Amino acid sequence: MFLSQFQTIGNNLFTRGMVSSESGNLSIRTGDNLVITRRGCRLENISENDLIETGIYRNNRITPLASAELPVHRAIYQTTRAQAIVHAHPPHAVTLSLTERDIVPNPELISEICSVPVIGWGVKVVPGTLEDEIAAALRDHRIVLVRGHGSFAIGQLMEEAYNLTMALEESCQVSCLLKSIR
Numbered sequence: 019m020f021l022s023q024f025q026t027i028g029n030n031l032f033t034r035g036m037v038s039s040e041s042g043n044l045s046i047r048t049g050d051n052l053v054i055t056r057r058g059c060r061l062e063n064i065s066e067n068d069l070i071e072t073g074i075y076r077n078n079r080i081t082p083l084a085s086a087e088l089p090v091h092r093a094i095y096q097t098t099r100a101q102a103i104v105h106a107h108p109p110h111a112v113t114l115s116l117t118e119r120d121i122v123p124n125p126e127l128i129s130e131i132c133s134v135p136v137i138g139w140g141v142k143v144v145p146g147t148l149e150d151e152i153a154a155a156l157r158d159h160r161i162v163l164v165r166g167h168g169s170f171a172i173g174q175l176m177e178e179a180y181n182l183t184m185a186l187e188e189s190c191q192v193s194c195l196l197k198s199i200r
């Protein structure tokens with residue numbers, strides 16, 4: 019039932035360079051459960067077997083198969099009203115996250131994002147960690163960056179979270195280009 023939206027978004031993220039092999043993950047909320055991509059899943063080629071349904075608050079027998087970022091997805095659903103999460107590695111946004119603590123996208127390019135907090139300063143960033151900080155930041159923002167790693171975007175629809183990810187990356191690409199000609 020959810021497969022086609024996972025496939026469409028996963029394929030778009032891969033085609034547009036937002037994830038590489040086995041990176042990135044997607045999920046949706048289904049009541050007290052979530053459906054998340056499998057650990058090691060290739061987002062460009064998602065099949066039924068790559069979708070793992072487990073609890074937002076509790077484990078089941080297939081929980082160990084879920085993405086390594088499961089703790090972050092769970093914390094976000096526990097803390098916010100998100101119905102869908104897109105985690106990607108947008109290259110220009112990740113580049114800026116290494117030097118900026120807060121990214122302010124160009125309002126001429128994106129009107130829907132005011133600022134994007136960068137989380138993970140001063141700590142070693144490991145996938146599946148910083149869940150409390152990421153979830154807390156997503157109470158007031160719809161997209162955040164983990165320093166040197168990637169973005170977590172939320173929405174009522176997965177497509178909304180995908181569109182935010184792309185909008186942030188496009189703005190960051192322009193920022194990087196502007197920096198290079200100054």
Ligand SMILES: [Zn+2]
Pocket residue numbers: 041042105106107145167168
């Ligand atoms: Zn990642």
